[in-house]
Amino acid sequence: MELLPHLFRTEYSKIVAVLCHSYGLDHIEIAEDIASETFLKAAEVWSSKGLPPHPTAWLYTVAKNQTKDYFKRQAIFNNRVKGMLETETSHPVEAIEFTDALIADSQLAMIFSVCHPGNAPQSQICLALQILCGFSVEEIAGTFLTGTETIKKRLHRARTTLRNNQFQIRDLTETAIQSRLDTVLKTIYLLFNEGYFSRTGNQAIRKDLCSEAVRLAVLLAEHPITNTPQVNALLALLYFQSSRLDARINDQGEAILFNQQDKSSWNQGFIDKGNHFLILACQGNQLSKYHLEAAIAYWHTTPNDTDKWQHIFYLYDQLLLIDQSPMVALNRAFVVSKLWGQDKAIQEVEQLALHDNSHYHSLLGYLYAGINTTVAISHYNTAIALSKSRMEKQTLAKAIKQLQDTR
Protein backbone atom coordinates (compact mmCIF):
# COMPACT_ATOMS: atom_id res chain seq x y z
CA MET A 1 0.00 0.00 0.00
CA GLU A 2 2.99 2.26 -0.57
CA LEU A 3 1.25 3.55 -3.67
CA LEU A 4 -1.74 5.15 -1.97
CA PRO A 5 -0.01 8.03 -0.13
CA HIS A 6 1.86 8.82 -3.33
CA LEU A 7 -1.35 8.83 -5.36
CA PHE A 8 -3.02 10.95 -2.73
CA ARG A 9 -0.33 13.58 -3.13
CA THR A 10 -0.62 13.66 -6.91
CA GLU A 11 -4.29 12.87 -7.57
CA TYR A 12 -6.26 14.40 -4.69
CA SER A 13 -5.62 17.96 -5.82
CA LYS A 14 -6.38 17.03 -9.43
CA ILE A 15 -9.81 15.61 -8.52
CA VAL A 16 -10.65 18.69 -6.44
CA ALA A 17 -9.47 20.97 -9.26
CA VAL A 18 -11.56 19.21 -11.91
CA LEU A 19 -14.69 19.25 -9.74
CA CYS A 20 -14.26 22.94 -8.91
CA HIS A 21 -13.65 23.70 -12.54
CA SER A 22 -16.93 22.00 -13.46
CA TYR A 23 -19.13 23.17 -10.59
CA GLY A 24 -17.56 26.37 -9.36
CA LEU A 25 -15.22 27.33 -6.59
CA ASP A 26 -18.07 27.84 -4.12
CA HIS A 27 -18.44 24.04 -4.10
CA ILE A 28 -14.84 23.48 -3.04
CA GLU A 29 -15.79 21.85 0.29
CA ILE A 30 -18.05 19.37 -1.53
CA ALA A 31 -15.30 18.72 -4.05
CA GLU A 32 -12.89 18.01 -1.21
CA ASP A 33 -15.39 15.67 0.47
CA ILE A 34 -15.85 13.75 -2.75
CA ALA A 35 -12.08 13.48 -3.25
CA SER A 36 -11.60 12.30 0.35
CA GLU A 37 -14.38 9.71 0.02
CA THR A 38 -12.75 8.48 -3.16
CA PHE A 39 -9.50 7.83 -1.35
CA LEU A 40 -11.27 6.23 1.62
CA LYS A 41 -12.96 3.86 -0.75
CA ALA A 42 -9.64 3.12 -2.46
CA ALA A 43 -8.05 2.26 0.90
CA GLU A 44 -10.96 -0.07 1.71
CA VAL A 45 -11.30 -1.82 -1.63
CA TRP A 46 -7.63 -2.07 -2.51
CA SER A 47 -6.67 -3.62 0.82
CA SER A 48 -9.26 -6.39 0.43
CA LYS A 49 -9.25 -6.96 -3.31
CA GLY A 50 -5.76 -5.86 -4.24
CA LEU A 51 -4.57 -3.14 -6.56
CA PRO A 52 -6.65 -2.49 -9.71
CA PRO A 53 -4.76 -2.65 -13.03
CA HIS A 54 -5.03 1.15 -13.56
CA PRO A 55 -5.15 2.78 -10.10
CA THR A 56 -5.41 6.36 -11.36
CA ALA A 57 -8.23 5.58 -13.79
CA TRP A 58 -9.94 3.67 -10.97
CA LEU A 59 -9.81 6.77 -8.77
CA TYR A 60 -11.26 8.98 -11.50
CA THR A 61 -14.14 6.57 -12.14
CA VAL A 62 -15.00 6.42 -8.44
CA ALA A 63 -14.79 10.23 -8.16
CA LYS A 64 -17.06 10.57 -11.17
CA ASN A 65 -19.63 8.19 -9.67
CA GLN A 66 -19.45 9.82 -6.25
CA THR A 67 -20.18 13.14 -7.92
CA LYS A 68 -23.16 11.70 -9.77
CA ASP A 69 -24.49 10.21 -6.52
CA TYR A 70 -24.03 13.52 -4.74
CA PHE A 71 -26.06 15.44 -7.29
CA LYS A 72 -28.71 12.71 -7.37
CA ARG A 73 -29.10 13.01 -3.59
CA GLN A 74 -29.18 16.80 -3.93
CA ALA A 75 -31.91 16.58 -6.56
CA ILE A 76 -33.98 14.27 -4.39
CA PHE A 77 -33.51 16.58 -1.43
CA ASN A 78 -34.51 19.60 -3.47
CA ASN A 79 -37.58 17.92 -4.97
CA ARG A 80 -38.97 16.04 -1.97
CA VAL A 81 -37.90 18.06 1.01
CA LYS A 82 -37.82 21.61 -0.22
CA GLY A 83 -40.69 20.87 -2.58
CA MET A 84 -41.07 22.72 -5.80
CA LEU A 85 -40.95 26.10 -4.13
CA GLU A 86 -37.44 26.84 -5.12
CA THR A 87 -36.75 26.52 -8.78
CA GLU A 88 -33.08 27.05 -8.25
CA THR A 89 -31.08 26.00 -11.22
CA SER A 90 -29.40 22.85 -10.14
CA HIS A 91 -26.30 21.65 -11.90
CA PRO A 92 -27.00 19.26 -14.73
CA VAL A 93 -25.84 15.80 -13.78
CA GLU A 94 -23.59 15.26 -16.71
CA ALA A 95 -20.73 12.87 -16.19
CA ILE A 96 -17.28 14.40 -15.96
CA GLU A 97 -14.59 12.68 -17.96
CA PHE A 98 -11.17 13.06 -16.36
CA THR A 99 -9.23 13.67 -19.57
CA ASP A 100 -5.64 14.94 -19.53
CA ALA A 101 -6.73 18.19 -21.15
CA LEU A 102 -9.48 18.78 -18.59
CA ILE A 103 -7.10 18.00 -15.73
CA ALA A 104 -4.49 20.42 -17.08
CA ASP A 105 -7.06 23.20 -17.57
CA SER A 106 -8.57 22.60 -14.15
CA GLN A 107 -5.25 22.63 -12.35
CA LEU A 108 -4.26 25.82 -14.08
CA ALA A 109 -7.58 27.43 -13.18
CA MET A 110 -7.13 26.25 -9.60
CA ILE A 111 -3.66 27.77 -9.33
CA PHE A 112 -5.04 31.10 -10.50
CA SER A 113 -7.99 30.94 -8.10
CA VAL A 114 -5.89 30.04 -5.10
CA CYS A 115 -3.29 32.75 -5.68
CA HIS A 116 -5.43 35.61 -4.53
CA PRO A 117 -3.62 38.93 -4.17
CA GLY A 118 -5.75 39.74 -1.09
CA ASN A 119 -4.19 37.00 1.02
CA ALA A 120 -1.07 37.51 3.13
CA PRO A 121 1.96 35.67 1.74
CA GLN A 122 2.05 33.14 4.59
CA SER A 123 -1.63 32.25 4.23
CA GLN A 124 -1.14 32.10 0.51
CA ILE A 125 1.51 29.42 0.86
CA CYS A 126 -0.61 27.44 3.34
CA LEU A 127 -3.54 27.51 0.97
CA ALA A 128 -1.40 26.54 -2.01
CA LEU A 129 0.05 23.64 -0.03
CA GLN A 130 -3.38 22.42 0.97
CA ILE A 131 -5.37 22.88 -2.22
CA LEU A 132 -2.73 22.63 -4.94
CA CYS A 133 -0.31 20.18 -3.35
CA GLY A 134 -2.59 17.98 -1.23
CA PHE A 135 -0.72 18.60 2.06
CA SER A 136 -2.58 17.82 5.29
CA VAL A 137 -2.95 20.44 8.02
CA GLU A 138 -0.40 18.48 10.11
CA GLU A 139 2.12 18.50 7.28
CA ILE A 140 1.71 22.23 6.77
CA ALA A 141 2.15 22.82 10.50
CA GLY A 142 5.35 20.75 10.30
CA THR A 143 6.59 22.97 7.50
CA PHE A 144 6.05 26.19 9.41
CA LEU A 145 6.96 24.72 12.81
CA THR A 146 3.68 25.95 14.25
CA GLY A 147 0.66 24.30 15.82
CA THR A 148 -2.16 22.87 13.73
CA GLU A 149 -4.60 25.40 15.23
CA THR A 150 -2.60 28.32 13.83
CA ILE A 151 -2.58 26.71 10.41
CA LYS A 152 -6.31 25.98 10.57
CA LYS A 153 -7.00 29.62 11.37
CA ARG A 154 -4.77 30.82 8.56
CA LEU A 155 -6.47 28.47 6.10
CA HIS A 156 -9.90 29.47 7.27
CA ARG A 157 -9.16 33.15 6.70
CA ALA A 158 -7.60 32.51 3.31
CA ARG A 159 -10.57 30.42 2.21
CA THR A 160 -12.99 33.13 3.29
CA THR A 161 -11.13 35.57 1.03
CA LEU A 162 -11.48 33.13 -1.83
CA ARG A 163 -15.18 32.62 -1.22
CA ASN A 164 -15.98 36.32 -0.83
CA ASN A 165 -14.13 37.14 -3.96
CA GLN A 166 -15.84 35.09 -6.60
CA PHE A 167 -13.04 34.46 -9.01
CA GLN A 168 -14.40 32.81 -12.13
CA ILE A 169 -12.59 29.56 -12.37
CA ARG A 170 -14.42 28.32 -15.42
CA ASP A 171 -13.38 30.52 -18.28
CA LEU A 172 -9.93 31.82 -17.60
CA THR A 173 -9.51 34.71 -19.99
CA GLU A 174 -6.15 35.97 -21.07
CA THR A 175 -6.66 39.27 -19.25
CA ALA A 176 -7.53 37.51 -16.00
CA ILE A 177 -4.43 35.40 -16.38
CA GLN A 178 -2.16 38.34 -17.11
CA SER A 179 -3.51 40.29 -14.15
CA ARG A 180 -2.85 37.44 -11.74
CA LEU A 181 0.26 35.90 -13.19
CA ASP A 182 2.52 38.01 -10.97
CA THR A 183 0.76 36.82 -7.82
CA VAL A 184 0.86 33.22 -9.05
CA LEU A 185 4.59 33.39 -9.76
CA LYS A 186 5.26 35.04 -6.43
CA THR A 187 3.37 32.28 -4.60
CA ILE A 188 5.35 29.58 -6.39
CA TYR A 189 8.58 31.46 -5.66
CA LEU A 190 7.70 31.75 -1.96
CA LEU A 191 6.66 28.12 -1.81
CA PHE A 192 10.04 27.11 -3.19
CA ASN A 193 11.94 29.38 -0.81
CA GLU A 194 9.96 28.03 2.12
CA GLY A 195 11.51 24.68 1.24
CA TYR A 196 14.91 25.98 0.23
CA PHE A 197 15.51 28.14 3.29
CA SER A 198 13.22 26.10 5.49
CA ARG A 199 12.86 26.58 9.20
CA THR A 200 12.58 22.85 9.59
CA GLY A 201 15.66 20.68 9.44
CA ASN A 202 13.56 17.89 7.98
CA GLN A 203 15.11 17.23 4.60
CA ALA A 204 12.11 15.25 3.28
CA ILE A 205 9.67 18.12 3.89
CA ARG A 206 12.06 20.59 2.30
CA LYS A 207 12.46 18.52 -0.84
CA ASP A 208 8.71 18.05 -1.07
CA LEU A 209 8.07 21.79 -0.95
CA CYS A 210 10.69 22.50 -3.58
CA SER A 211 9.52 19.80 -5.94
CA GLU A 212 5.89 20.89 -5.55
CA ALA A 213 6.89 24.43 -6.51
CA VAL A 214 8.71 23.07 -9.55
CA ARG A 215 5.69 20.95 -10.46
CA LEU A 216 3.38 23.99 -10.41
CA ALA A 217 5.83 26.06 -12.47
CA VAL A 218 6.07 23.20 -14.99
CA LEU A 219 2.26 23.18 -15.23
CA LEU A 220 2.36 26.87 -16.16
CA ALA A 221 5.21 26.43 -18.65
CA GLU A 222 3.43 23.55 -20.36
CA HIS A 223 0.15 25.38 -20.83
CA PRO A 224 0.02 27.53 -23.97
CA ILE A 225 -1.62 30.54 -22.31
CA THR A 226 0.85 30.73 -19.45
CA ASN A 227 4.02 29.78 -21.28
CA THR A 228 5.56 33.27 -21.00
CA PRO A 229 9.25 34.28 -20.76
CA GLN A 230 8.73 35.17 -17.10
CA VAL A 231 7.34 31.72 -16.30
CA ASN A 232 10.30 30.11 -18.04
CA ALA A 233 12.67 32.37 -16.12
CA LEU A 234 11.14 31.32 -12.80
CA LEU A 235 11.31 27.67 -13.80
CA ALA A 236 14.97 28.05 -14.80
CA LEU A 237 15.69 29.62 -11.42
CA LEU A 238 13.91 26.82 -9.55
CA TYR A 239 15.84 24.15 -11.47
CA PHE A 240 19.20 25.84 -10.86
CA GLN A 241 18.44 26.12 -7.14
CA SER A 242 17.14 22.54 -7.01
CA SER A 243 20.42 21.30 -8.45
CA ARG A 244 22.14 22.32 -5.22
CA LEU A 245 19.46 21.13 -2.82
CA ASP A 246 21.34 17.99 -1.73
CA ALA A 247 24.69 19.77 -1.49
CA ARG A 248 23.31 22.53 0.77
CA ILE A 249 22.54 20.34 3.78
CA ASN A 250 24.83 17.82 5.45
CA ASP A 251 23.78 14.56 7.13
CA GLN A 252 23.18 16.37 10.42
CA GLY A 253 20.73 18.73 8.75
CA GLU A 254 23.08 21.71 8.94
CA ALA A 255 23.45 24.23 6.15
CA ILE A 256 26.67 24.06 4.16
CA LEU A 257 27.96 27.35 2.84
CA PHE A 258 28.29 27.69 -0.89
CA ASN A 259 32.12 27.67 -0.78
CA GLN A 260 32.22 24.41 1.10
CA GLN A 261 29.65 22.56 -0.98
CA ASP A 262 30.72 19.39 -2.74
CA LYS A 263 30.20 20.49 -6.33
CA SER A 264 30.10 16.90 -7.55
CA SER A 265 26.83 16.41 -5.68
CA TRP A 266 25.13 19.14 -7.71
CA ASN A 267 22.45 17.58 -9.88
CA GLN A 268 23.58 17.97 -13.51
CA GLY A 269 20.15 16.96 -14.84
CA PHE A 270 18.56 19.93 -13.08
CA ILE A 271 21.33 22.28 -14.26
CA ASP A 272 20.65 21.21 -17.86
CA LYS A 273 16.94 21.86 -17.38
CA GLY A 274 17.75 25.25 -15.90
CA ASN A 275 19.83 26.10 -18.97
CA HIS A 276 17.04 24.94 -21.26
CA PHE A 277 14.40 27.12 -19.63
CA LEU A 278 16.75 30.09 -19.28
CA ILE A 279 17.19 30.06 -23.07
CA LEU A 280 13.40 29.93 -23.52
CA ALA A 281 13.07 32.80 -21.05
CA CYS A 282 15.25 35.02 -23.23
CA GLN A 283 12.72 35.19 -26.05
CA GLY A 284 11.19 38.63 -26.20
CA ASN A 285 12.59 41.62 -24.38
CA GLN A 286 11.10 41.13 -20.93
CA LEU A 287 13.58 41.34 -18.08
CA SER A 288 11.98 40.30 -14.81
CA LYS A 289 13.39 39.72 -11.36
CA TYR A 290 13.21 35.99 -12.13
CA HIS A 291 15.38 36.46 -15.24
CA LEU A 292 18.06 38.17 -13.18
CA GLU A 293 17.91 35.68 -10.33
CA ALA A 294 18.03 32.79 -12.78
CA ALA A 295 21.05 34.36 -14.49
CA ILE A 296 22.79 34.74 -11.11
CA ALA A 297 21.98 31.12 -10.26
CA TYR A 298 23.34 30.13 -13.67
CA TRP A 299 26.70 31.74 -12.88
CA HIS A 300 26.78 29.96 -9.54
CA THR A 301 26.53 26.62 -11.32
CA THR A 302 29.57 27.38 -13.48
CA PRO A 303 32.49 27.17 -11.05
CA ASN A 304 35.38 27.93 -13.40
CA ASP A 305 34.76 31.25 -15.13
CA THR A 306 37.30 33.93 -14.18
CA ASP A 307 34.82 36.79 -14.68
CA LYS A 308 32.06 34.97 -12.83
CA TRP A 309 31.83 37.33 -9.85
CA GLN A 310 31.95 40.39 -12.09
CA HIS A 311 28.95 39.07 -14.04
CA ILE A 312 27.12 38.22 -10.84
CA PHE A 313 27.81 41.67 -9.41
CA TYR A 314 26.44 43.37 -12.51
CA LEU A 315 23.31 41.22 -12.35
CA TYR A 316 22.82 42.15 -8.69
CA ASP A 317 23.09 45.82 -9.67
CA GLN A 318 20.21 45.37 -12.07
CA LEU A 319 18.23 43.23 -9.66
CA LEU A 320 18.50 45.91 -6.98
CA LEU A 321 16.85 48.41 -9.28
CA ILE A 322 13.84 46.07 -9.68
CA ASP A 323 13.75 44.55 -6.20
CA GLN A 324 15.11 46.89 -3.53
CA SER A 325 15.08 44.26 -0.79
CA PRO A 326 17.58 43.92 2.09
CA MET A 327 18.39 40.37 1.03
CA VAL A 328 19.42 41.47 -2.47
CA ALA A 329 21.49 44.33 -1.03
CA LEU A 330 23.28 41.91 1.33
CA ASN A 331 23.94 39.37 -1.39
CA ARG A 332 25.40 42.11 -3.56
CA ALA A 333 27.66 43.20 -0.70
CA PHE A 334 28.88 39.62 -0.35
CA VAL A 335 29.94 39.70 -4.02
CA VAL A 336 31.94 42.86 -3.23
CA SER A 337 34.09 40.73 -0.92
CA LYS A 338 34.77 38.32 -3.79
CA LEU A 339 35.77 41.14 -6.14
CA TRP A 340 37.51 43.71 -3.93
CA GLY A 341 38.16 41.97 -0.64
CA GLN A 342 36.77 41.97 2.90
CA ASP A 343 37.52 45.58 3.86
CA LYS A 344 35.61 47.06 0.94
CA ALA A 345 32.74 44.65 1.57
CA ILE A 346 32.54 45.57 5.27
CA GLN A 347 32.24 49.24 4.27
CA GLU A 348 29.51 48.34 1.80
CA VAL A 349 27.57 46.24 4.32
CA GLU A 350 27.84 48.75 7.18
CA GLN A 351 26.39 51.44 4.94
CA LEU A 352 23.23 49.36 4.70
CA ALA A 353 22.68 49.70 8.48
CA LEU A 354 20.17 46.84 8.67
CA HIS A 355 20.63 46.42 12.42
CA ASP A 356 17.50 44.28 12.95
CA ASN A 357 18.36 41.83 10.22
CA SER A 358 20.01 38.54 11.23
CA HIS A 359 21.58 38.11 7.78
CA TYR A 360 23.19 41.55 8.08
CA HIS A 361 24.98 40.45 11.24
CA SER A 362 25.89 37.00 9.99
CA LEU A 363 27.43 38.52 6.84
CA LEU A 364 29.42 40.98 8.97
CA GLY A 365 30.48 38.08 11.19
CA TYR A 366 31.71 36.23 8.12
CA LEU A 367 33.55 39.28 6.73
CA TYR A 368 35.20 40.20 10.05
CA ALA A 369 36.30 36.61 10.69
CA GLY A 370 39.79 37.06 9.22
CA ILE A 371 40.16 40.66 10.46
CA ASN A 372 38.84 41.00 13.99
CA THR A 373 37.69 37.84 15.75
CA THR A 374 36.03 39.63 18.66
CA VAL A 375 33.90 41.80 16.38
CA ALA A 376 33.09 38.78 14.23
CA ILE A 377 31.88 36.74 17.21
CA SER A 378 29.83 39.65 18.50
CA HIS A 379 28.06 39.96 15.13
CA TYR A 380 27.46 36.21 14.99
CA ASN A 381 25.90 36.34 18.46
CA THR A 382 23.57 39.17 17.45
CA ALA A 383 22.62 37.16 14.37
CA ILE A 384 21.78 34.12 16.52
CA ALA A 385 19.60 36.27 18.77
CA LEU A 386 17.72 37.72 15.79
CA SER A 387 17.38 34.55 13.71
CA LYS A 388 14.14 32.59 13.72
CA SER A 389 15.57 29.54 12.00
CA ARG A 390 16.87 26.75 14.20
CA MET A 391 19.12 25.51 11.45
CA GLU A 392 20.64 28.94 10.91
CA LYS A 393 21.28 29.32 14.65
CA GLN A 394 23.13 25.98 14.62
CA THR A 395 25.25 26.96 11.64
CA LEU A 396 26.14 30.29 13.24
CA ALA A 397 26.99 28.67 16.58
CA LYS A 398 29.35 26.37 14.72
CA ALA A 399 31.02 29.34 13.05
CA ILE A 400 31.56 30.97 16.46
CA LYS A 401 33.07 27.77 17.82
CA GLN A 402 35.49 27.59 14.92
CA LEU A 403 36.59 31.18 15.54
CA GLN A 404 37.08 30.52 19.26
CA ASP A 405 39.12 27.40 18.53
CA THR A 406 41.50 29.18 16.19
CA ARG A 407 41.95 32.17 18.46
Added chain:
Amino acid sequence: MKDFLLIYRADYGVVANASPEEMQTRTQSWMDWIAGLAAQNKLTDRGSRLMPQGKIMKNEEIISDGPFAEIKESIMGYSVIKADSTEEAVQLSKGCPIFKVGGTVELREINAM
Protein backbone atom coordinates in the same frame (compact mmCIF):
# COMPACT_ATOMS: atom_id res chain seq x y z
CA MET B 1 13.89 62.37 4.32
CA LYS B 2 14.27 64.91 1.56
CA ASP B 3 14.72 64.37 -2.13
CA PHE B 4 17.73 65.80 -3.91
CA LEU B 5 18.17 66.22 -7.63
CA LEU B 6 21.65 65.36 -8.80
CA ILE B 7 22.64 67.02 -12.08
CA TYR B 8 25.64 65.45 -13.74
CA ARG B 9 27.74 67.72 -15.93
CA ALA B 10 30.78 66.93 -18.05
CA ASP B 11 32.53 67.64 -21.31
CA TYR B 12 30.94 65.61 -24.11
CA GLY B 13 34.23 65.67 -25.96
CA VAL B 14 35.93 63.69 -23.19
CA VAL B 15 33.04 61.33 -22.72
CA ALA B 16 32.41 60.56 -26.38
CA ASN B 17 36.02 59.73 -27.28
CA ALA B 18 36.14 56.54 -25.28
CA SER B 19 36.90 53.07 -26.58
CA PRO B 20 34.10 50.49 -26.44
CA GLU B 21 35.89 48.83 -23.49
CA GLU B 22 36.06 52.14 -21.62
CA MET B 23 32.38 52.73 -22.40
CA GLN B 24 31.56 49.29 -21.02
CA THR B 25 33.56 49.94 -17.85
CA ARG B 26 31.89 53.32 -17.40
CA THR B 27 28.37 51.97 -17.88
CA GLN B 28 29.23 49.31 -15.34
CA SER B 29 30.54 51.83 -12.80
CA TRP B 30 27.38 53.92 -13.20
CA MET B 31 25.25 50.84 -12.61
CA ASP B 32 27.34 49.92 -9.57
CA TRP B 33 26.98 53.40 -8.17
CA ILE B 34 23.23 53.67 -8.74
CA ALA B 35 22.69 50.16 -7.36
CA GLY B 36 24.79 51.08 -4.32
CA LEU B 37 22.37 53.93 -3.61
CA ALA B 38 19.41 51.61 -4.13
CA ALA B 39 20.98 49.09 -1.72
CA GLN B 40 21.01 51.75 0.99
CA ASN B 41 17.45 52.63 0.11
CA LYS B 42 18.56 56.13 -0.87
CA LEU B 43 17.47 56.11 -4.48
CA THR B 44 14.20 57.83 -5.43
CA ASP B 45 14.64 57.78 -9.19
CA ARG B 46 17.59 56.36 -11.06
CA GLY B 47 17.04 59.10 -13.64
CA SER B 48 18.38 59.06 -17.18
CA ARG B 49 21.22 59.98 -19.44
CA LEU B 50 20.56 62.80 -21.93
CA MET B 51 21.24 62.84 -25.67
CA PRO B 52 23.88 65.41 -26.75
CA GLN B 53 21.56 67.28 -29.11
CA GLY B 54 18.69 69.56 -28.14
CA LYS B 55 17.14 73.01 -28.52
CA ILE B 56 17.18 76.19 -26.53
CA MET B 57 14.08 78.37 -26.68
CA LYS B 58 14.62 82.01 -25.68
CA ASN B 59 10.96 82.62 -26.24
CA GLU B 60 8.29 81.25 -28.57
CA GLU B 61 10.09 82.50 -31.69
CA ILE B 62 13.80 82.42 -31.02
CA ILE B 63 14.83 78.81 -31.04
CA SER B 64 18.40 77.68 -31.49
CA ASP B 65 20.29 74.41 -31.51
CA GLY B 66 21.90 73.88 -28.15
CA PRO B 67 25.67 73.87 -28.37
CA PHE B 68 25.63 71.13 -25.77
CA ALA B 69 28.25 69.01 -27.49
CA GLU B 70 30.76 71.89 -27.49
CA ILE B 71 30.54 73.34 -24.00
CA LYS B 72 32.63 71.90 -21.19
CA GLU B 73 29.80 71.72 -18.68
CA SER B 74 26.82 70.28 -20.44
CA ILE B 75 24.24 68.25 -18.58
CA MET B 76 24.85 64.55 -19.11
CA GLY B 77 22.03 63.22 -16.99
CA TYR B 78 20.28 63.33 -13.64
CA SER B 79 19.08 61.18 -10.73
CA VAL B 80 17.01 61.80 -7.61
CA ILE B 81 18.27 60.56 -4.25
CA LYS B 82 16.94 60.57 -0.69
CA ALA B 83 18.86 62.05 2.23
CA ASP B 84 18.18 63.62 5.62
CA SER B 85 20.34 66.66 4.92
CA THR B 86 22.41 68.34 2.24
CA GLU B 87 25.50 67.05 4.07
CA GLU B 88 24.29 63.48 3.75
CA ALA B 89 23.44 64.01 0.09
CA VAL B 90 26.99 65.29 -0.47
CA GLN B 91 28.38 62.29 1.37
CA LEU B 92 26.29 59.93 -0.78
CA SER B 93 27.44 61.65 -3.98
CA LYS B 94 31.11 61.11 -3.24
CA GLY B 95 31.40 57.88 -5.20
CA CYS B 96 29.81 59.32 -8.35
CA PRO B 97 31.58 58.11 -11.52
CA ILE B 98 31.22 61.55 -13.16
CA PHE B 99 34.33 62.67 -11.24
CA LYS B 100 36.40 60.07 -13.11
CA VAL B 101 35.81 61.95 -16.39
CA GLY B 102 36.44 65.36 -14.83
CA GLY B 103 32.75 66.15 -14.50
CA THR B 104 30.75 67.75 -11.70
CA VAL B 105 27.64 67.06 -9.66
CA GLU B 106 25.17 69.79 -8.80
CA LEU B 107 22.98 68.90 -5.79
CA ARG B 108 19.64 70.63 -5.37
CA GLU B 109 17.09 69.88 -2.73
CA ILE B 110 13.69 69.36 -4.29
CA ASN B 111 11.06 71.76 -3.06
CA ALA B 112 8.14 69.52 -2.19
CA MET B 113 5.61 72.34 -2.19
